[in-house]
Amino acid sequence: MALAEASAPRPGLARPPLGILLALLWIALMLFLAVFGDFVAPQEFTAMDLMARLSPPFTEGHWLGTDELGRDVLSRLIASIRVSLIIAFGATLISAALGTTLGFLAAHFRGWVEQAVLMLADFQAAMPFLILALAVLAFFGNDLTLLVLLMGLYGWERYARIARGLAISAGAQGYASAVRQLGGTPRRVYLRHILPNIASTLIVSMTLVFPEVILLESGLSFLGLGVQPPMTSLGNMVGYGREYITRAPWILLSPAVVIVLTTLAVSSLGDWLRDRLDPTTR
């Protein structure tokens, strides 16, 4: 609390710092590649060119080099960005929706529902997610839908705690009880009135969870237990490139750089948004 007092007065809608602008630029580039990747990629990401195996970067026609089967690293990188971002987006949305719903249910019903949600949240926070995910994934097989759903369990407990806490305090405020007394259904109160009021906090949490999901997915794929070939993801490429670390380090370097820059960009954006938007941070 004392920190907020000590910091300079809010500069209103002043221009974001340079770092944040760069982060936004990078995120925009990634989104562009995720959406229009098929049109931008120089080649089909599975296309093999056996005459040009393991060519180094800046080779004519293969600007980031090729891998052991002569597949263009840049094209594979774009395809990987696409898959990794789709998984991370899908998972973040699922986890936010799930967590918020559970948080609202806990705030609305209190009693044993609340206790059960809190207990599950404690459990989720206490167990290393990678271990749980490893168990589930390998035993149910490797399916993209399942992977997204599983990643969608990551971080739900944070939204649930936030949504519960804020909904309880909103319920005590005038606007929520006013709608209730006008005859609004609980659903209307929560979705139309409380949700918009706590959305900024939830969005900030999403930007903070998103990079963790990217790291988690790439870790799983790196271990060979996430996205499966012929599909490719950033972690997959790193895992594959490890076999060629001495002869063709470029195979793993470019996806590694993308992972690092993307998590860095999204998490610094999240930190910046939190300082700016979130009224609950101290």
Next chain:
Amino acid sequence: MLRFLAVRFGRALLTVALVVTFAFVVLRLSGDPATLILGPEVPPEAIRAFRESWGLDEPLWRQYFSYFGAIASGDLGNSMRDGRPALELVADRIPATLALTVPALLLKIGIGIPAGVYAAMHRGGPIDRTVMLVAVAGFTVPSFVLGLVLVMVFSVQLGWLPSGGRDTWLHAVLPIVTMGVGGAAILARFTRSAMIEVLGQPYIRTASAKGVPWGAVIRGHALPNAAIPTVTIVGFMVGSLIAGAVVVESVFSWPGVGRLLVVAVSNRDLAVVQTILLLVAATMVTANLIVDLLYGALDPRMRRGAGQGAH
């Protein structure tokens, strides 16, 4: 105090029971291990015999309760691959994992906490900026990328250190550094913000206003209060002594529990995966329990408040 302990202990047991349930549900309902282990071309009699010997054809609730019973008596089943007791198989790997994670933990604490405290006390200075920069990098660079970059530099380019395996103590250097650096960065970030928060409190101002020397204010007032959130993170790190090595052990082909887990998961070796899950849960729960006790020691309010709010 006794009630506080009882509540905590009850919760710990509940968590373990939840993990057991989770393991059971996920691992037993997800598929048929018999066909997977034996392959599709095996005659049905062989499959039936296999299922019988593993108890896979009993009703699920029966399997569930006998599973609880078996765990209570210390029987965690045999590895489906080589028939050795899963517990034995996992226990064999624990020393190798601890040989990495314990030094890594010491490295995290030894670097992370002093760096965080120093950065908080010299906020905005060059050291603070460096610590924050490294801390952000430590969070955004995944351990497998860091590990591989270290391999590239120290094994491939310089040839100083081996890139994988476990023959000499030199093999442990890169994995330990890989784990330690990332963790130290996270710990430094937490310690720094805990310390900054504490330094802004009125009691710090009061203490220095009444003439207590600054060093004594830090030692007597700031550090003990900043210790509370820091202990939580350290507790989590202690809890992941077993689990924290999955990725790094795989990068460096280190024959520990994490590597075993990855292999067991790809082979659908149920008993081994279950054993590791339980082991991870048990370490996590024990570490949390210790953290709760430490809270009680560090913060007298916790002892009176009977356990609520210690998150």
